[in-house]
Amino acid sequence: MNVTLFHLMSYADLDFEATKEYETVWMKLPNKFYDPVKGHKLYNRYLDELEYAETLGFDGVAVNEHHQTAYGLMPSPVVMASALARRTQRVKIAILGSALPLREHPMTVAEEYAMLDVITGGRLIAGFVRGIGAEYHTFGLNPTISHERFHEAHDLIVQAWTQPGPTSFSGKHYNVDYVNLWPRPFQNPHPPIWVPSQGSKETIDWAAHPDHRYTYLQTFSPAKAVQKYLQSYRDTAEQFGYEADDSQLGWAVPVYVADTDEQAIKEAREPFELFRNRLLKMPFEMLLPPGYSSRDSLKRIMAAKAMLSQDLTIEMAIDMGMLVCGSPATVRQQLESHWNEMHFGNLLTMLHFGNLSEELTRRNMDMFAKEILPGLQTMKRAAPAQASA
Template sequence: MDFGLNFFPVIDPARKSAPEYYQETIKLAVAAESLGFEHVQTVEHYGSPYGGYCPDPVTLLSAIAARTSRIRLTTGAVIAAFNHPLKTAAKLSMLDNLSQGRLDAGFGRGFLPDEFGLFQVPMAESRARFAEMVDVCTALWSEDSVTWTGEFYRFGPVSLLPRPVQRPHPPVFVASATSAESCAAAGKAGHHLQVVPSVTSREQLREMLTAYREARAASDHPSRPRIQIKYTCYLSENRAEALETAERFERNYVDHMAGAVAGWAGTRSGQYPGYEKFVDKVRGYDFDAALAATKVLAGTPAEVRDQLAAIAGWYGDDLTVSIQVSPGHMPYEQSERTLRLFADQVMGEI
């Protein structure tokens, strides 16, 4: 099992400024590299405290690239529907060059109605736009000249500059929230996978991972499949302190998520079956139930090691667990203590 560091800024600007958040994120990424973490990753969201401090993961990861030399840099994920593939491929390739070949390119469909409204993109197009984005980017990275005539984009001939360092292209990750079908498609295409257990049941996530692994094995791709699974993590030698902190900042996350998913109350989409239930799920959030279901890592180092052993038993020991140690407006010193405690007494003991 490998471990990475995940940044998802769910922050009220009144509690922590953007410059403060960015500087703390870079410092944590530098520390993560020195402690042996495999990757850092961040998201793409717009217009609200739910991720809005990171509208462009490439910009933040480029700043991290300038301060590091080994740790991999992962978009988790670029939202296909909100970006033109020619520009996306070029920006990601530039990051691969700036980092000397450390990019893992994660792509996602997006799921918030309000964000689709901001970009005036129909949610009904998200799956097709996602598929075309990934195909265009891999073509631009891999081929000397590309002429593209697709459902949404037409251009060329064009030769992408700069060419990516990694050949034939950087590793491609597909972010999937609840869809076994999407996981199977990613496996068949030979892509890697990003999943978030907090938004799905254990049984559903098992089905998703089984669909991915079986499809990838059947397609006989030469590279080793990589699966990133994301958790928030709260650690202390004092169990009560860890759980109090976890409940407070998980509640902050849920409160901001409630505002972000509110658009689902009046939205229905065949592209997103069951997503209209997000509103009720958020309203019914219970920290104790989430902890019991291991949707969050929290407690003493020994307890978190036990949680990770359970996760490996449920989902496989070939995972890369990506932890978030800086949720919400948590003070930097507390985030760094968690990171170092995890590296020393959790990661170092597994």
């Protein structure tokens, strides 16, 4: 299994008491509550933590994209990946991902990703997302055309990466007479493509298609929902006539390790509950505006998230598999149990969440790397027995 350190870069210094009157920290929270001096320290702290992951032996580091929110301070994950490109030597750098429909032009993404891939000597993982509904409010874009903009942008990017130029591209949203990428990607035919999702049927069908076979990542969700969506990917691949490899599946989950279960819960309680009940929370119509998903996908996502409309305690989150938390023995047991049920080939660990302090984040990373990481990296399913002659 490949294990990646995934960082959301939340605004951990938010005054939660002063902002409690606001329904959400997304889009509507006045930016007077952002202090650039504190932000300067946080950005550099978070980049240090990602760089430290290479020293600890992680297989990769991952950043993502959100806009106008204290939930995550990365409106441009390419900037974060660029900062990491020259400060790391071995780890894969995953951008999870650029929200293609929000970009003015996908050729910019193609160029920036190719630059990063060349600079790192082929260590880039190219993540593509549509962006959650709140991003469409932020940019004033029509969510009903997000799918077609996403697919068309993807097609143009892959063409730019793989077809000798100059070529041309003609679509509904993008028309380019000269598709002639300089530089071309380092990896051939292009960097691996990962697709994070909330569980949209359309996304699963598209990612699993034989023409793609992209790695599908289920984002922060209860373990039973994760298992359901990963199995849906496998079932879809089977309908297409092939067996999905474990490497095509991934799960992103917060993890916290301490000496004992009691200590872990005590230390993680406030940061996790702030993360889940304050930073993540937004009105349903902001998360999934009309037209953002098909009716079938909306039903699936609503069913999975119906139980999550209320605030959760850390104990509830652990029971639901939304947080892996405890002593090294407990965390190993929980992750091994989840892997035995799902057989995901990629685990994206969120070892910082909410306002978890730098001291506790580092200790969490150290304990995870020493006690948990080596065992996870050797986990794989046994090869099928060969029939005797």
